[in-house]
Amino acid sequence: MRSNPTGRQLRLGTELRKLRERAGLTAAEASQLLGVRPNQISNMEAGRAGVSAERVRTLAGHYDCPASAQIEALVRLTGDRSRGWWEEYREILPAALLDLAELEHYAARLRSAVVVHVPGLFQTAEYAREIFRQAVPQLPPPDVEHRVSFRVKRQAVLFRDPPTPHQVIIHEAALRMRFGGPQVIRGQLRHLLDMSDRDNVTIHVLPFNSVVFPGSGQSIYYAEGPVPELDTVNLDQSHGPVFLDAGAQLDKYRVLLDRMEAAALTPEESQHFIHDMLKEL
Known part of the structure; x- marks a missing residue:
């Protein structure tokens, strides 16, 4: 569980929440579709929990998101886990x-x-x-x-x-x-x-x-x-x-x-x- 999600991680969670809400689903309903506990959906959408590329595609499918370019862009948000140069300023x-x-x-x-x-x-x-x-x-x-x-x-x-x-x-x-x-x-x-x-x-x-x-x-x-x-x-x-x-x-x-x-x-x-x-x- 992340205690300090980055802006990029927060944005991925925000976009997943937007897709879920656009599909008219509650977090509890989305969790049932994915086979996870409701708090896991909340943690993913808050950027506190990591989301794999496979899970993003699965969620997008459940949310009836037809935009393949948007889905692949969200997938790329999961891919780069390297620490950028800005992390050296994290405590400063x-x-x-x-x-x-x-x-x-x-x-x-x-x-x-x-x-x-x-x-x-x-x-x-x-x-x-x-x-x-x-x-x-x-x-x-x-x-x-x-x-x-x-x-x-x-x-x-x-x-x-x-x-x-x-x-x-x-x-x-x-x-x-x-x-x-x-x-x-x-x-x-x-x-x-x-x-x-x-x-x-x-x-x-x-x-x-x-x-x-x-x-x-x-x-x-x-x-x-x-x-x-x-x-x-x-x-x-x-x-x-x-x-x-x-x-x-x-x-x-x-x-x-x-x-x-x-x-x-x-x-x-x-x-x-x-x-x-x-x-x-």
Whole structure:
């Protein structure tokens, strides 16, 4: 029995629960079909108990799930039991941050929209350090450095083979903020330009003079799974990451990101915009 299931294990359980509920079955009824005790179904759906690939296929059959791609995607959630690099931070950082790194590691594609800060996967160490120094309550210097190193290691998904595609929309306000002063910001803007030259990275700037601004101004981080049902939205809150996976929520944030992209500058225009900002510093 697991005492601390990972985000990936929790998501598998959540999806199995969704399939069961869609089939109109109670946990007790599902347990009878599977020939196990009712609490075993509850433990599987809570991520506390492991689920084999065979059992996932059996459950999907009982739940009349016709989507073979979705079933195979769930099966893959059972397969990789290796400990990711983020586990070395298990006793150091909040579990939600480790779940975020795991989510990025397995994502097929990433999309984000930010208003105040440059996205975490595009931050320089100096910029990230200034962000963490502003945390409330204030973090001790060693904790700041742990978070900086963790954020930098997360960025490996953009450089591995093959690299994860990442489309990001950055509001001009985030580019205008002067975290750490001119020298830090110069380094950060140059890094954005370097990243924008990568084939797997697409950067859009949403300028102040845009006549529309979809959404409420919150940052959005959207991780696409192998099938749309396994997509996840991450909303960055002051108390830590919040993960959303309900179908209606996913639909809403897909639309928001699409509308923000339509309102933003093209990648080429965005590069010129950031170049001009550098000249002003």
